[in-house]
Amino acid sequence: TEKGKMINSGKYSDMLSVDFIDKIDEVSDSIKGSVNYHLHDWCISRQRYWGPPIPIVYCEKCGTVHVPEDELPVMLPNTDDYIPDGSGKSPLAKNLEFVNTTCPVCGGPARRETDVSDNFLDSAWYYLRYLSPKNRSVPFDDELVDKWCPVDMYIGGNEHATLHLMYSRFLAMALHDIDFLPFEEPFASFRGHGLIIKDGEKMSKSKGNIVNPNEYFETHGVDALRTYLMFMGTFLEGGDFRDSGMDAMRRFLNRVWDIATMPEGKSSTELKIKMSETVEKVEYSINNIKPNTAIAAIMEFVNEASKETSIERQLVIDMAKLLSPFAPFVCEEIYSMKGGKKKTILDDGFPYGYEKYASMAxxxxxxxxxxxxxxxxxxxxxxxxxxxxxxxxxxxxxxxxxxxxxxxxxxxxxxxxxxxxx
Missing domain, CATH: 3.10.20.590 (Ubiquitin-like (UB roll))
Incomplete structure (x- = not known):
């Protein structure tokens, strides 16, 4: 039953079984080589109330009929009876006012399809709708699709790689085949992120190790939680969530604030050299989705800055710019306190002007x-x-x-x- 040499097979005896497979159609016309896929058909219908109604009606005379385009979209009826009853039928099937309609072809009595589309169906093309969400005449604007698509990078967990990503690719290929899209592959690249665990185990209600972020908002602050989640491990591998790590991140952000409130004055050349190194490391890390190494570089700068007795205003602003993708609230406060020239730190761009110090490093x-x-x-x-x-x-x-x-x-x-x- 395993791979090996054929036996009791006439002229095919002693042939390797993997080679024999290619000659299977020589044995009998009734046996043909085929490929078996373990992928099931994608059923897009769901027996529930919430979801986009499927625009089909059934007429005894005309059969299955599409709802005319000028009657789309079919809207869900307002109802309080939306809980599934275990019958296997959609709750919409009990709403006779919704079910009973007229056939668009013959005008006779007909009934609506009461299943709704699975949410996966719409989420499989959301990246197209995001380009023109308020356009009620077309699902997506062709000019905007040509400008922005395919998407440069798709980021998700392992479950996305076999479900949502697959559905998106399937739908893009189908739309391409009917000349709605100029491309087959919707995403130019894929990066799968790691898993955050707690006490060495995957978070789950049964294990009682779920982390409620609201609790840390009160005790440590939103910035500390955001920054710790991006620092605790590599993007591709994830990390182990620990309260001690949250405490350390709060202390780090307090040190950032201490530096921001230091007396203003001339900074040492060594600190400017360190800033030039930090700018380079953070830019590289962000471009390569390595937030943990970017934060580590900022921590090194903070360590050096804490040795100074005074610090130049621009160095403080640039420190806040580098940290703002991870701790936006405290950095916005620092930027405002130091008299930032733009309305928000997000509009002020990346730090620059340290090239001469980079050569001195x-x-x-x-x-x-x-x-x-x-x-x-x-x-x-x-x-x-x-x-x-x-x-x-x-x-x-x-x-x-x-x-x-x-x-x-x-x-x-x-x-x-x-x-x-x-």
Whole structure:
């Protein structure tokens, strides 16, 4: 029953079964190779009250008839009797005023379809309707679809990858085939996010480990919760929610506020260099959906800023700009307090003007000799291999280790490590 060699199969004996499958139609005309899919047909109808009515009527004379376009949409009737009764029929089936209608073709008596569309059907094309939600003449504007679609990136959990994403792709391909869309694939890329757990287990009511965010709004604040959720783990893997982490995030935001209320004055060149590094790290992290590393970079800046006795106003504003995607309320308050030039921090763009300080930034470069760590040297960022070797040879301890030795190979990863093979 498993893969292997064929036996008792005449001329096919000793043939590998995987090869025999391709020749199955040679054995008998009644046996043909086929592909079996485990995907069931998608049933879009639901037996409930809430949902878009299906625009079909049934006439004994004309059969199944589409509701004319000028009578769309079919509206749900107002009723207090909307609870399913266990009969397997939609609650709408009991509303005779809704059910009984006239046939659009012959004008005779007819009855409406009482099932409604599954919500998945509408959510499978919501990205198109979002472009023109108030347009009552067409479902979506073709010019806006050409401008904005396909969607650059689809973000969702694992359950979306096999349900909602699949339905969206199916509907887009169907609309493409009937010339309503210029593309088949609705989303250019997909990123699946991780799962937030509590005490090492998936959150569930049965385990009693559900987190109610409203409680943390009162004790820690909305910003602390938002920032912690994006800091607690990687986007792709998720993380373990802990109260101790929430406490730490509240302390961090308090430190941010302390820096924002420091005396205004000239900041050190080192702090401006640190800001240039932070701007670069946060921009990279946001573009690559790594909010945890962006927040970690801001934390490093806050640590350095807390060592200063005064700080320039623009540095405070730029710190708030970098943190605002994660903690918008406190950052908006800081921006207003520091006299931001725009109506809101969201309109003021990304920090800029630190290029000259970026060129002054230093990095500690680990030095290996034949694979063993022997020390570190301090270099300007993005230094060449030649500059790195100059720094190594200028270090008294490292140069003695290399004295009289023949260097066979140098492995240099800029700003990361240098390995000198002797």
């Amino acid at each position: 230093k990095t500690e470069l680990p030095v290996q000799i034949t694979g063993k760590m022997r020390g570190k040297v301090v270099l300007p960022q993005n230094a060449s291999q030649e500059k790195a070797m100059e720094a190594v040879m200028a270090d008294e301890k490292l140069s003695k280790m290399l004295e009289g030795k023949s260097i066979r190979k140098i492995i240099y990863v800029q700003d990361k490590i240098i390995n000198i093979i002797i």
